Amino acid sequence: MKICVLPGDGIGPEIIAEAVRVLQALDLKMEMEEALLGGCAVDATGDPYPVATQKLALAADAILLGAVGGPKWDSNPREQRPERGLLGIRKQLGLFANLRPAILYPELANASSLKPEVVAGLDILIVRELTGDIYFGQPRGIEMRNGERFGFNTMHYTESEIRRILRVAFDAARKRNRKVCSVDKMNVLECTQLWRDVATETGREYPDVELSHMLVDNAAMQLVKNPRQFDVMVTGNMFGDILSDEASMLTGSIGMLPSASLDANNKGLYEPSHGSAPDIAGKGVANPLATILSVAMMLRYTFANEVAARRVEDAVKKVLAQGLRTGDIYEAGMKKVGTREMGDAVLAAM
Numbered sequence: 001m002k003i004c005v006l007p008g009d010g011i012g013p014e015i016i017a018e019a020v021r022v023l024q025a026l027d028l029k030m031e032m033e034e035a036l037l038g039g040c041a042v043d044a045t046g047d048p049y050p051v052a053t054q055k056l057a058l059a060a061d062a063i064l065l066g067a068v069g070g071p072k073w074d075s076n077p078r079e080q081r082p083e084r085g086l087l088g089i090r091k092q093l094g095l096f097a098n099l100r101p102a103i104l105y106p107e108l109a110n111a112s113s114l115k116p117e118v119v120a121g122l123d124i125l126i127v128r129e130l131t132g133d134i135y136f137g138q139p140r141g142i143e144m145r146n147g148e149r150f151g152f153n154t155m156h157y158t159e160s161e162i163r164r165i166l167r168v169a170f171d172a173a174r175k176r177n178r179k180v181c182s183v184d185k186m187n188v189l190e191c192t193q194l195w196r197d198v199a200t201e202t203g204r205e206y207p208d209v210e211l212s213h214m215l216v217d218n219a220a221m222q223l224v225k226n227p228r229q230f231d232v233m234v235t236g237n238m239f240g241d242i243l244s245d246e247a248s249m250l251t252g253s254i255g256m257l258p259s260a261s262l263d264a265n266n267k268g269l270y271e272p273s274h275g276s277a278p279d280i281a282g283k284g285v286a287n288p289l290a291t292i293l294s295v296a297m298m299l300r301y302t303f304a305n306e307v308a309a310r311r312v313e314d315a316v317k318k319v320l321a322q323g324l325r326t327g328d329i330y331e332a333g334m335k336k337v338g339t340r341e342m343g344d345a346v347l348a349a350m
């Protein structure tokens with residue numbers, strides 16, 4: 001197991017330190033090596049995804065990432081922004097499938113802004129296409145046209161790009177409740193009419209999985225109205241970006257949510273769903289559980305080690321049941337702990 005560790009910016013190094021301790025405690029044969037990505041890489045080399053990091057990432061089986069970005073780099077030229085590093089690594093490694101579970105742990109039911117009876121037991125998997133769509137489409141830019149500034153981007157998908165992400169969703173659904181909801185905007189966008197056609201065709205390969213289609217605006221509403229109707233949701237890059245954040249907020253605790261981005265051979269980049277939280281960076285209060293749960297996803301999807309994955313996930317459930325809470329998920333009557341103490345508790349529970 002070769003793991004490339006990219007702590008990144010903000011709270012990244014603090015939460016990664018705990019996840020690395022969890023990996024070490026599993027006592028598996030592995031090599032871990034650290035490198036720079038994001039703002040810290042811009043500071044050190046002028047490049048958010050330096051060549052040395054690229055080499056390490058290409059050679060690794062899996063990558064564990066904290067988070068990148070922060071106000072310090074917000075006014076940098078576009079190619080020197082931390083997010084460029086993130087888009088660069090996803091593109092270079094062909095990480096086209098982003099898996100984001102939104103699970104509401106029973107102990108945290110009050111953390112949601114929705115009524116407990118609407119969200120209790122929530123368990124959705126959002127599968128987002130990650131390397132195509134309007135985020136990468138050419139032509140793009142801002143230029144002068146007819147005496148005024150004109151901004152433009154291009155949305156496009158090939159049918160093979162759509163088919164491979166749909167297959168990831170259907171395969172995942174087979175391990176869950178066998179329901180896939182494909183989200184598009186076919187009433188307005190031709191590109192997503194193609195998405196719907198290919199989804200329907202791919203669905204015929206999976207007669208044991210129920211396929212439904214939903215327009216993205218309705219999907220945004222249904223996620224807050226009746227989120228438990230969903231099992232696996234699959235959609236393109238831009239819609240997935242927005243819907244996966246919305247779904248994660250249903251749980252009320254972004255500090256709890258892991259994610260995986262996979263290529264066609266299950267090589268993966270694993271990271272928490274949240275950002276670098278510059279407002280709390282360096283204070284030792286960040287919740288490390290999303291990153292620790294990302295380690296569990298790594299064990300499951302890249303290393304096919306379900307036993308080790310469960311060991312990590314069960315330890316997280318145990319510390320929640322013990323009443324330990326970082327500030328983001330704290331409620332009266334619980335024990336408030338910092339990043340390191342939460343890591344210690346997970347290690348003890350393991």
Ligand code: NAD
Nearest residue numbers: 067068069070071255274275276277278279280286287328
């Ligand atoms: P954020 O997720 O960093 O923070 C949103 C809020 O949630 C903040 O109040 C933060 O303190 C809190 N929070 C986030 N993670 C937490 C944790 N583990 N424990 C406790 N509280 C936590 O989102 P943002 O403020 O919109 O973005 C901050 C920076 O992160 C920006 O530069 C943004 O570009 C970057 N970002 C990076 C990624 C990534 O690396 N994948 C993703 C999203 C945002």
